[in-house]
Amino acid sequence: MKLDKPGQSALLKLSEVDINIERIKNEISKAVNSAELSAKSAELSEYSGEVIAARTAFENLNMESRKADDNLHMVEERIARDLERLNATSSPKDATAIQSEIESLTLRKEELEEVELEILERLEVARVELEAVSQKREATSKKIEELREKIQVEVDALKNEGRKLVADREILVSKIPTEVLEKYKALAAKQIAVGKVESRSCSACRMGLTANTIDALADLPEDEVGNCPECLAMIVR
Ligand SMILES: [Zn+2]
Numbered sequence: 001m002k003l004d005k006p007g008q009s010a011l012l013k014l015s016e017v018d019i020n021i022e023r024i025k026n027e028i029s030k031a032v033n034s035a036e037l038s039a040k041s042a043e044l045s046e047y048s049g050e051v052i053a054a055r056t057a058f059e060n061l062n063m064e065s066r067k068a069d070d071n072l073h074m075v076e077e078r079i080a081r082d083l084e085r086l087n088a089t090s091s092p093k094d095a096t097a098i099q100s101e102i103e104s105l106t107l108r109k110e111e112l113e114e115v116e117l118e119i120l121e122r123l124e125v126a127r128v129e130l131e132a133v134s135q136k137r138e139a140t141s142k143k144i145e146e147l148r149e150k151i152q153v154e155v156d157a158l159k160n161e162g163r164k165l166v167a168d169r170e171i172l173v174s175k176i177p178t179e180v181l182e183k184y185k186a187l188a189a190k191q192i193a194v195g196k197v198e199s200r201s202c203s204a205c206r207m208g209l210t211a212n213t214i215d216a217l218a219d220l221p222e223d224e225v226g227n228c229p230e231c232l233a234m235i236v237r
Helices: 005-032 035-088 092-174 178-188 211-219
Strands: none
Touching: 005 092, 005 178, 035 092
């Protein structure tokens, strides 16, 4: 296949540019599908679940605590009322009955105070737990934000690099005749399409070439493109 020297050099560069464009596409896809980001996102949804559970537990205890408080106040009010009645009564029989009620109410009050104390202790544990898990969630959320920003910067840089390569590609393509370009495209769809003889090897497939092949390639006219017998890549000078 005939191709002048500037065309050959454009063809080799085109192959390099296309390989780089492919690499950039892969790097963008790898950056966007970051394994670290998926792991952190999974962690975030786990912590979010834990925060909901911890908040529900805390709110339930809060309700229990209010209920216990109400019960205690009710008993305290009844004791206060009984004490008023005790002061007001002149009947010894009533006084004894009231006295006995006050005694049992006082016992009840002590029980309720213990219950309330126990709930308050559990409430404090639940509060600490909620705070801890909320902090973990917050830290993970912040980490995700940072990762997203980092990925965005990476992707932007890759896209910039890609845009430059696409512009270079246009210029190179304009220097190569259509029939050579068609052959290049067909080869490039499957493999590295263009190579040179480098250290007695084909730079496309890295296979060593025999002395006969190297001589045959060297003997070709300057404007003739050869082929690697191993990978069929077009061999330019
Ligand atoms: Zn080869």
